[in-house]
Amino acid sequence: MTIGEYKRNKYCKDLYQDHYTNVFVFVQRRIEDENKTSAIVKEVFIQAFDDLLTNEIRDVSKLTHLYKISTEMCDKSVEQINTRYVHLSDEMTSDMLDQMGSISNRQSAIQKLKRLVNALSLREIQLLELRFSERTTFYDGGYILKISEQMAKLKTYRLLGKMHHMINS
Amino acid sequence: MKKDVKIQLLDRCNLSSHERALRYMDFNEVWTEFNNVNSQPKSIYQGILEAVDAQVIRRALRTVLVILFFGVILINEEPKGLEDNALGINSPSATANHVSAPIETEQIPQFKNVVLDLHE
Numbered sequence: 001m002t003i004g005e006y007k008r009n010k011y012c013k014d015l016y017q018d019h020y021t022n023v024f025v026f027v028q029r030r031i032e033d034e035n036k037t038s039a040i041v042k043e044v045f046i047q048a049f050d051d052l053l054t055n056e057i058r059d060v061s062k063l064t065h066l067y068k069i070s071t072e073m074c075d076k077s078v079e080q081i082n083t084r085y086v087h088l089s090d091e092m093t094s095d096m097l098d099q100m101g102s103i104s105n106r107q108s109a110i111q112k113l114k115r116l117v118n119a120l121s122l123r124e125i126q127l128l129e130l131r132f133s134e135r136t137t138f139y140d141g142g143y144i145l146k147i148s149e150q151m152a153k154l155k156t157y158r159l160l161g162k163m164h165h166m167i168n169s
Numbered sequence: 170m171k172k173d174v175k176i177q178l179l180d181r182c183n184l185s186s187h188e189r190a191l192r193y194m195d196f197n198e199v200w201t202e203f204n205n206v207n208s209q210p211k212s213i214y215q216g217i218l219e220a221v222d223a224q225v226i227r228r229a230l231r232t233v234l235v236i237l238f239f240g241v242i243l244i245n246e247e248p249k250g251l252e253d254n255a256l257g258i259n260s261p262s263a264t265a266n267h268v269s270a271p272i273e274t275e276q277i278p279q280f281k282n283v284v285l286d287l288h289e
Contacts, residue, residue: 009200016196024190032179038193046203083175118178125176 012049015062020045023066026134030074032085040077044069060143064136068144071126078122086125088114092132099132100164112167120159127156 023044028037047069051057057065078084093110103109117125123145130141142152 012200012203013196016194016199020194021187021190024193025187028190034189034193041193042199042202045199046206049199049203050207083177085177085179087179114178118176120176122176 008053011053012045015048015052016045019063019066022063023070026067027070027074029087029129029133030085031077031081036077036081040070040073044073047073060140064140064143067130067134067136067140068146071144084122084125086117086129087133088117089133092128095132096128096160096163100160100167103164103167109167113163116163116166124155124159127152127159131156 020041024037024041027040027044028034031037031040044066048062048066051065051069052062093113096113097103097106097109117128120128126145127141130136130144131138136144138153138156139149141156142149145152147155
């Protein structure tokens with residue numbers, strides 16, 4: 001193995017070991033099946049090695065770039081299996097309701113929120129997941145979904161406002 | 170994205186723990202596959218794209234377009250000095266006619282007289 005090959009190998013190994021579990025959990029939230037998740041994560045890292053060895057990612061962290069590739073791969077997989085899983089944890093719903101502002105009956109609001117999320121488009125769900133589940137910044141969320149930071153912010157708050165209005169009505 | 174994708178909400182997270190996720194972790198397998206993918210023969214088009222940075226191609230194309238744009242404007246512009254010559258006196262065709270046309274002394278009486286005077 002030459003010095004160049006050794007460096008490439010070490011760089012990729014470090015990247016893989018540092019971020020594997022995060023990427024695995026990220027994909028599994030959307031795909032559910034462990035074996036499919038494992039196959040997708042493998043593809044994600046092959047793509048990431050290619051990207052990161054040829055281009056330097058400057059604007060975002062490596063993990064954000066990995067999330068971006070994972071999102072693309074998950075979207076492709078979802079098209080094939082026709083089912084997209086959305087993990088709505090208690091923490092996530094609670095954070096969303098906190099962001100919405102004044103809610104009179106919290107228990108009833110949680111039930112309404114779940115029904116509303118079920119009726120959202122996949123793009124809207126992705127915005128909410130990145131913000132309240134992965135807790136990415138709007139900048140990173142925009143990078144992952146290939147939109148601007150302002151657009152990510154605008155769409156998320158508009159969506160929360162709309163949901164708040166529907167929950168209170 | 171297809172519109173008929175079914176969204177399935179899950180209240181309880183059946184997510185693998187980090188320890189379980191680690192069972193699937195195998196760097197050597199991914200690295201081998203990565204090298205296999207990279208060692209496959211590529212088309213000439215792919216080779217050119219990889220060899221030359223896409224940004225360089227974009228810059229070169231932009232420069233060519235700018236040169237073409239200004240080039241077309243300059244070619245369409247009429248040369249100065251000939252444009253306001255309504256009588257066509259300075260036009261190349263008019264000058265050529267003047268040079269090639271034979272001077273006939275019969276048509277110019279005063280010249281005829283001068284010639285006669287010289288003979289005398």
